[in-house]
Amino acid sequence: KNQVEQSPQSLIILEGKNCTLQCNYTVSPFSNLRWYKQDTGRGPVSLTIMTFSENTKSNGRYTATLDADTKQSSLHITASQLSDSASYICVVSEGGGNKLTFGTGTQLKVEL
């Protein structure tokens, strides 16, 4: 069964600090990997999309990495802000691309 596992489940950090979220997947065949940010009570918003050949992709203070050999991805957040508090969801797309498997997310809280 295709699975996407994320760690940690939740994380609290101080404003200005960096953090790294992890994603391991078993989805096969692999098409692409996406990271989404979901604020409480809102729909997910795309941060990055990476295909098999991409190792790293940045979007402002967010940098995602992908190791397709070990089937691992990470999302690094630099100089965190209070507004970064949200759930970060790793999503892996299989085969032709329309079937997405979602992780359960990492709940990040940034405090003063």
Add this chain to the structure above:
Amino acid sequence: GAGVSQTPSNKVTEKGKYVELRCDPISGHTALYWYRQSLGQGPEFLIYFQGTGAADDSGLPNDRFFAVRPEGSVSTLKIQRTERGDSAVYLCASSLMTTGELFFGEGSRLTVL
């Protein structure tokens, strides 16, 4: 519209009632997805439309759930004889193509009493 629009944003209904949830995707997006999200969980796939046709409905939990997209734009998710376990946030997303970026709506929160 500028983004994916879902209505109603909140729906409270009684067990056994019929419910319709509407999704208005971004203009021109041919791919449309419905997901269900329970508290503390990631979205769970329900159904995917490419144009007017349901290309993949393997995520619909049972025959009480049905979705249509008659003109290839607006989609309606229909739930018959609602049960308390149907309570969740129903998310709709659209994309320009199947491998493209997904744009999500704000969701419809369904509560079945």
